[in-house]
Amino acid sequence: MAELRAQGRYGPELRDVLPGFIGLTLSVLAPVLLLAWLNRALGVIGVTLGCVLLVAVGTACLLLHRTVVRRRGGRYTPAELARLDDQGLALAAARMLRRDGWCVVDLSLRGRPRLYAQDCTGRELDVAIRPVTDVTNENEGVSRPAAIVRQAVSPDADHLLRVIVYLGTFSREDVLWASSHGGTHLVDGLQLQRWADGASLDDLGLPSGLR
Known part of the structure; x- marks a missing residue:
């Protein structure tokens, strides 16, 4: 037996x-x-x-x-997204990645949410979550420099596509910095809502690979 x-x-x-x-x-x-x-x-x-x-x-x-x-199953309403904290947003991102066929590993350390993901084509993602508290500062008119975006990028992830997820709106400086660094994709609040509604990261403009 x-x-x-x-x-x-x-x-x-x-x-x-x-x-x-x-x-x-x-x-x-x-x-x-x-x-x-x-x-x-x-x-x-x-x-x-x-x-x-x-x-x-x-x-x-x-x-x-x-x-x-x-x-x-990786689908959230805008109201549900707005109620998420950093860990909740990381969990939502992981679920949406799995929904789209990515294999996901949670690499969060010391309260800093971070995900690693790989798809069937071999693409690898380093997914960082910009703190939800930045949305409050944004609403209160507090300027947040592009250094916040730079800090979200892992220095030892040069071979990965980098994705930074944020509930708010990235500044023009953030966007310019990301566009000057190949393989960095910003997902702001509006794109996050599309992603949570069923669109894939490819639909949101994720690069097909590092140049």
Whole structure:
């Protein structure tokens, strides 16, 4: 038996399926017990109210499930993007890359989100997240120099295509600096919304490779 289990040919043990079985049993029994109690306490009106309540809860759970599945599939609404912090934005970027067929590895260190990605053609990405706090400074009129963009570029990633993701808008100085350094692609808030809506990085102008 131990040998079959090691080979993956012996089914799961009771302890593996028991939690799911208990959850399924409770999800079936709880509504029945609730309706029975309401019927005993309030009669037909109670059963009617119970059915309405169960339908409302079921609908809410279904909508929540669909939202979770959509996000895990790499699709976000603009409102959802706006609520993300640095780590959340990195997670969203990783999910969108996987959605588009990239293999992704999280290389974040000391609170600085960073991703490495590779596609089927061999292209490699060094993906950095510009801090979300910069958006607040931008809205308050605080100037952020292009040095912020330069700091997001890893010095030992010369053989990679560099992608910098930002919820806000890059300055003209940022854009000029990136355009003068081949293989650096800036994804601002508007492009990020397109990416989260289903467009690929290639649709957003990602270079096909280093020159």
